[in-house]
Amino acid sequence: MSLFGVIRAPRELVFGSGQRHALGQIAAGLGRRALVVTDERLASDKEFLAMLVHLRDAGLEVEVESGTLPDVPVTSAIIAADHARAFSPDLVIGIGGGSCLDMAKCLALLLAHGKSPQDYYGENLVPGPVLPIIAIPTTAGTGSEVTPVAVLSDSARNLKVGISSPYLIPTAAICDPDLTMSCPRGLTAIAGADALTHAIEAFSAIRRSPDAGIAQQRVFVGKNAASDHFALQAIGLLWEGLETACTNGGDASARANVMMGATYAGLAFGVAGTAAAHAIQYPVGALTQTPHGAGVACLMPYVMAWNAPTIAPELESIAQVIGVGSGADVIPAIADLFGRIGIPPTLRELGLAEDRIDWVTEQSCTIARLIQNNPRPLPAADMRRLVDAAFAGDRTILA
Incomplete structure (x- = not known):
């Protein structure tokens, strides 16, 4: 390639x-x-x-x-x-x-x-x-x-x-x-989790054929060598600094790592784009009136689990950056970090009513620019499985 x-x-x-x-x-x-x-x-x-x-x-x-x-x-x-x-x-x-x-x-x-x-x-x-x-x-x-x-x-x-x-x-x-030094713990967590989600989705987005003119025809071209560099740097910085910034807001080094991580994540997804976690959060956020960062972070481990068969090399790269054993350890490690800083682990705990799952599924499928950027296709039946898993808190049903 x-x-x-x-x-x-x-x-x-x-x-x-x-x-x-x-x-x-x-x-x-x-x-x-x-x-x-x-x-x-x-x-x-x-x-x-x-x-x-x-x-x-x-x-x-x-x-x-x-x-x-x-x-x-x-x-x-x-x-x-x-x-x-x-x-x-x-x-x-x-x-x-x-x-x-x-x-x-x-x-x-x-x-x-x-x-x-x-x-x-x-x-x-x-x-x-x-x-x-x-x-x-x-x-x-x-x-x-x-x-x-x-x-x-x-x-x-x-x-x-x-x-x-x-x-x-x-x-x-x-x-x-x-x-950012006076930013309260809750907002630090939600914003930082949003940034980490940006970086992960940019790094694992679909890779498109690099036809001449693609960058003029599309705002979001998919993952590429330049966006991957910034995405991985962002993941490392956020992994290193986010929990500390939440527990000790006066730690200047942690605050700097998180801010640089968020900026690098922006540089990455600004061209690579985001994907399914963002697509599902939009209708979930509209129903629950919960912060965007909390929604996308809640969804991210489930989206990663769905995409896992397609993004094995990316998971291995993330494992090296965050210092866990292998790609198989990345998703539980990210989920655990989010849990430690207070991100709700399921859509149920985020406040989504079970009788709105169908509507969330339908609305998510209509956000084509994000769904098409997901590395593994998400037709309606599979989108329903993904939303069900995120509601119930069971990633195993996505295997």
């Missing part, structure tokens, strides 16, 4: 303790009127306020949009874009968790091209460059600071939806693990 790789990334990615203090210098090279997107809680945080001072000291005019809501309801993005037009920003800065960064991407798109978010659902429907974006994560999970995706929630569809385009990759990302 010929060596093939794809990575798309910010023009500038700066990682390290204290790097948030470079925001003013970076922003001054991209614009003069900055729309800073965050949420209500962070808007009064002293570190956030200090970053606004850096921007103003660098000569930028600043407007703050602090109305970001969890999972970014589509209507909230439309309202925020309408308000921001009067300011006429030429730069958008997202500071916060994944929802804040996704909101920043969506606003940069709507301010550049107009219309509504619904007009851009899917892949490669953004017509051209958006406003420059600087992404500054304060949690370590989604990897949105480096990905081509903005995820929103659409009440009309009762599901999360995605806008996927390389144009949405931030121009610059500033990843300062100091900003």
